[in-house]
Amino acid sequence: MISVVNLSLVFNSFLRINSIEYKSTKVGFENFPTTPLNFRQNLTSSLTRSVRINSSRMSAIKTCGEIHSDGSSYDSNGSVRCHEKGRRFGNIVWHKCSVEKIDRQELLQQKGCVIWITGLSGSGKSTLACALTRALHSRGKLTYILDGDNVRHGLNSDLTFKPEDRAENIRRIREVAKLFSDAGVICIASVISPYRKDRDACRSILPDGDFIEVFMDMPLHVCEARDPKGLYKLARAGKIEGFTGVDDPYEPPLNAEITIQMEGEVCSPPEVMAEKVISYLDAKEYLQA
Amino acid sequence: MISVVNLSLVFNSFLRINSIEYKSTKVGFENFPTTPLNFRQNLTSSLTRSVRINSSRMSAIKTCGEIHSDGSSYDSNGSVRCHEKGRRFGNIVWHKCSVEKIDRQELLQQKGCVIWITGLSGSGKSTLACALTRALHSRGKLTYILDGDNVRHGLNSDLTFKPEDRAENIRRIREVAKLFSDAGVICIASVISPYRKDRDACRSILPDGDFIEVFMDMPLHVCEARDPKGLYKLARAGKIEGFTGVDDPYEPPLNAEITIQMEGEVCSPPEVMAEKVISYLDAKEYLQA
Numbered sequence A, B: 001m002i003s004v005v006n007l008s009l010v011f012n013s014f015l016r017i018n019s020i021e022y023k024s025t026k027v028g029f030e031n032f033p034t035t036p037l038n039f040r041q042n043l044t045s046s047l048t049r050s051v052r053i054n055s056s057r058m059s060a061i062k063t064c065g066e067i068h069s070d071g072s073s074y075d076s077n078g079s080v081r082c083h084e085k086g087r088r089f090g091n092i093v094w095h096k097c098s099v100e101k102i103d104r105q106e107l108l109q110q111k112g113c114v115i116w117i118t119g120l121s122g123s124g125k126s127t128l129a130c131a132l133t134r135a136l137h138s139r140g141k142l143t144y145i146l147d148g149d150n151v152r153h154g155l156n157s158d159l160t161f162k163p164e165d166r167a168e169n170i171r172r173i174r175e176v177a178k179l180f181s182d183a184g185v186i187c188i189a190s191v192i193s194p195y196r197k198d199r200d201a202c203r204s205i206l207p208d209g210d211f212i213e214v215f216m217d218m219p220l221h222v223c224e225a226r227d228p229k230g231l232y233k234l235a236r237a238g239k240i241e242g243f244t245g246v247d248d249p250y251e252p253p254l255n256a257e258i259t260i261q262m263e264g265e266v267c268s269p270p271e272v273m274a275e276k277v278i279s280y281l282d283a284k285e286y287l288q289a
Helices: A057-062 A101-108 A125-138 A163-182 A196-205 A220-226 A231-236 A270-283 B057-062 B101-108 B125-138 B163-182 B196-205 B220-226 B231-236 B270-283
Strands: A003-006 A021-024 A072-074 A080-082 A113-118 A143-147 A186-190 A211-217 A258-261 B003-006 B021-024 B072-074 B080-082 B113-118 B143-147 B186-190 B211-217 B258-261
Touching: A101 B125, A113 A125, A113 A163, A113 A196, A113 A270, A125 A143, A125 A186, A125 A211, A125 A270, A125 B101, A143 A163, A143 B163, A163 A186, A163 A196, A163 B143, A163 B163, A196 A211, A211 A270, A258 A270, B113 B125, B113 B163, B113 B196, B113 B270, B125 B143, B125 B186, B125 B211, B125 B270, B143 B163, B163 B186, B163 B196, B196 B211, B211 B270, B258 B270
Parallel strands: A113 A186, A113 A211, A143 A186, A211 A258, B113 B186, B113 B211, B143 B186, B211 B258
Antiparallel strands: A003 A021, A072 A080, B003 B021, B072 B080
């Protein structure tokens, strides 16, 4: 197993030193190059976690997978990486880096993924997202919530609620969710996302298994009775157009990984719903590296 | 110090139980509510890090800061949080969650921030970003690179190189960088970002100190001689319009936190440049919670 990191692509001719090729045959800190500055001497006491390059990494690099439409490809560990030869797409070159998803996962002791919570307004998406982030945090797992509403305050503040803008809203959220997942974070997206094609598009851009669809399968009349934001009332009064469940359809998932339903007339407490998702993550080994 | 978490906003009327208000007076796991499912019993051996809510948290909540244009505000610890009363902006309500930036920072033992590397094409932005991510990872720190080119394969694949699209490209990158920083991640943005106003806009949406501008101050002739992507050649041949440094200006930062320059005719190795940034992060206590 040999790690070769060439750091000198750009600086070679200016450094007036030979092309720097770092070779190491050991797993662990030894895999980081010995540099003019010895970082290992600078390690502080804040470094309490083992940081190493996964032993399967080098073989993974050799088995670079299918190339996706965005120019990236996934190896068998789900790391987004460029194609071996650093392919060019127009004038945009993909920059590869030696710290990959698998390394970040090792650091975090978890696997990056996207938990996509879909359902009607008032179905409890945000409530589940919050309960889930609390429960995972208490286990030492790093999560981040992308809330459809919150993202509209920043990244998607330029978008309206016209159909094309709603589609763009979801497209951007899925792209950002992909970045978070690639960062090793358990990304929890809480978005109505009423159309199957939009959710499936998110599934398609992620490595197999990393898209976990959670369907909040609550009856419309229940959601409308809750109406926590008063939006159903506005929609029924004709003050909001194209409101999901009122005058715009919701297409339920056909094969959601997890479905949350009422038990008779009673909703489970948020913590119980969260535990259902956590059991799934546990079973699929997302809560370990 | 009292933590009050109200979980029952949505489910109250359906659970047929009283409004659930969790009160705790201790710091640590005790700050998580005792729920019908006792998560503390479910803690697995994978939990190796201390997870607690920072002791200054409750006072921070009371000193909610300035409200930003996106509806969020920052407390004294830099956590993005909604205004106390859960303000409404049009039909978009900000959802707050009990796990905040400060908690994720505690988990990661670092502070989320944005290291914004700006400079001409070929100035070594991506090279520094890679060296920096390697060095920080070797210290057990979680980083993520947002590379201007890479993001154009996904989130910004709909954008051209027209001036308005270049501005939108940078706007989205800064919004995503803000999300990563809020997640507790040390986000490294590597973007030409030639205009001062675009970079300053990123600074303005982040809590004080969390925007760290790194200026790759390399002479144009050096960058053009390198031309690692062959873009200067294309620009000089008139095949690319509005190319920064050729027929579009680069506005150097006036007050960059860090400036990287050549020493005489020689560039420092990437690891030395990275160490300069790391020393800054260390001094500003970004490498600890």
